[in-house]
Amino acid sequence: MTARAAGVTLLLGLCVSTLAAPLGADPAPFAGRSLRTVSGAAIALDDSLAKGPVLLDFWATWCRPCEHSLPAVQRLHERFRERGVSVVGVSIDGPRNWARVRPFAARLGLGFPIVIDEDGALARRFRVQAVPTSVLISASGQVVRTHSGFHPAEEDSLRTALEALLADVRQEAR
Numbered sequence: 321m322t323a324r325a326a327g328v329t330l331l332l333g334l335c336v337s338t339l340a341a342p343l344g345a346d347p348a349p350f351a352g353r354s355l356r357t358v359s360g361a362a363i364a365l366d367d368s369l370a371k372g373p374v375l376l377d378f379w380a381t382w383c384r385p386c387e388h389s390l391p392a393v394q395r396l397h398e399r400f401r402e403r404g405v406s407v408v409g410v411s412i413d414g415p416r417n418w419a420r421v422r423p424f425a426a427r428l429g430l431g432f433p434i435v436i437d438e439d440g441a442l443a444r445r446f447r448v449q450a451v452p453t454s455v456l457i458s459a460s461g462q463v464v465r466t467h468s469g470f471h472p473a474e475e476d477s478l479r480t481a482l483e484a485l486l487a488d489v490r491q492e493a494r
Contacts, residue, residue: 355408355435355442358422363408363433369459372404373485375478376455378437378448380413381424389452389470390428396475397432400482404459407432412443412451456481458488 354364368374377393379386390409397407409432411421418436425434437443446455449468456465456478465481467474 357433357435358411358425359433361433363435365408368406368408369457369461371406372459373406373482374457375405375407375482376410376442376446376457377407378410378412378443378446378453378455379451380411381417381420382413383451385470386452387428388472389454389474390425390430392470392472392475392478393454394428394430394432396478396482399479400486401432403486405482405486409434410442411436412440412448454478456485458485 353366354362356362365374375393375396377390379390393407393409396405401407409425409430411434413421413436415438418438421434421436435442442448446453446463446466448455451468452470453466453468454474455463458464464485465478467477
């Protein structure tokens with residue numbers, strides 16, 4: 321294997337591997353945690369969990385795969401928001417790029433809340449090592465799925481996982 325091929329393989333591995341929070345991680349990671357959106361609103365993540373599952377999508381303005389994954393996340397937001405699913409976009413951009421986050425989201429037509437992980441606490445909490453990374457959290461606060469990287473089939477996979485979570489919630493309510 322040439323050095324160039326090894327480098328591409330390593331880079332690809334970093335883009336699609338994940339070291340995100342293990343399944344069944346801390347069931348109350350958001351207790352008292354509030355985030356400020358780029359539009360100035362506050363989001364209490366534990367309040368979002370009280371309504372239903374939460375999909376955190378970590379991304380950055382400089383990430384080309386993120387430009388392809390975010391429209392899929394927007395479609396999931398449109399499909400599931402009326403059913404209690406909260407989608408929150410989490411920009412991991414550094415201070416030099418914070419001014420670019422809002423125009424980037426607007427250009428992509430994102431309608432879900434966007435927060436900037438200014439101190440990296442959320443990314444550390446979920447052990448995000450690459451973007452894009454999606455973290456699906458059940459209404460009980462359990463991380464049920466993580467995925468790094470983007471492939472068009474990921475939208476179907478996330479949709480299926482959300483449907484299963486919502487079906488479980490309906491069964492528990494009976």
